[in-house]
Amino acid sequence: MTKAFTRTQATTRLPTLPDGWPISSYDTYKEAQQAVDHLADNDFPVRGMTIVGIDPMLVERVDTHLTWQRVLVTGAASGAWLGLFVGLLLSLFTAGAGLLPIMMGLIFGVVFGVAMAAVRYASARGQRNFLSHSQLVARRYDLLSQPSTAERARHLLAKRALRDN
Template structure:
C-alpha cells in the first residue's frame, strides 16, 4: 500500500469472495492494485459451541496437546540416540509422558475454572460488509472499470 492517502469506497459487499473478484477485475484491467484495500466493517464476534467440557474431555484435550509437546521433546532427544531402537523408545516415551502431563494439566485447568466455562467453543470475528477502498486519485477510474466489468 502506498502511505496514508485518503481512500474512498468503490464497492461494498457482504461476501469477501465478491470483494476479491472486484479487485481481481481491476487487476485484470491494469489498474494499480497497490492503491486498493479490502476492509471488513461492522464486525461481530461469533462463537461456535461444539459441546460440553467435562473432566474427561478436558483430560483428553490436554493429553492431545501434551502428546505433541512430548513428541517434540522425544524427537529432540532421539537426535542423540545411539541406535534406531533407542530413538523409537525416546519418541514413544516423549509421547506418553507428554500425554500424561497434558491430561493432568487439562483436568487441573478445568477444576480451577470453577465451572465458569464448561463448554468447548471457537471464536472468530466476522465482518458484516467488505468495502473495496481505493486511494482518492484513482477512485474515478476504479468505478469506471468496475461499472464496465459488471
C-alpha cells in the same frame, strides 16, 4: 539514516484512517476481494486501494460441548505429541538407548498432558464448558480507491455488474 526517514517509517506502522473515495460496497469480504481481483485482471492500478470493514463485530462460534472425557483425551493426545518429540530428541543424543527414551517420553508426555488439562478444566469450575473460535467480521465492506482512479474503478465494476446480471 536521517531522523526524518526514521520518524516517517515509524508513523506508517501506526493505525491510521483509510483514505480514498468509496467506489463500491459489498456484503462479504470475499465479494470485495473478488472486485479487487477483477480490477487487477483489467490492468487497473490496484496499489493504494483499500478494503474497509464497516461496523466490525467479534463473532464467537461454538464448536462443541466440553466434557471431562473430551478434556482428558485431548490432554493425553497433546501430551503424547510433546512426549514423543522429547523422547525422539533424547534418543538421538543418547548413544545405544534404543526405544527407551521414546517410550519414556511418550508415557511422561501423556501423564503430563492429562494432568495439565485436568487442572485447567477444573480451575474453570464449569464457567466455560464449550470450545469455540472467534472471527472479526463486518456488516459490510467498502472498497476505496485514490481520487485519480476512482471513476475508472467505478466504471469497470459497473461493467462487471451488468455482465454478471
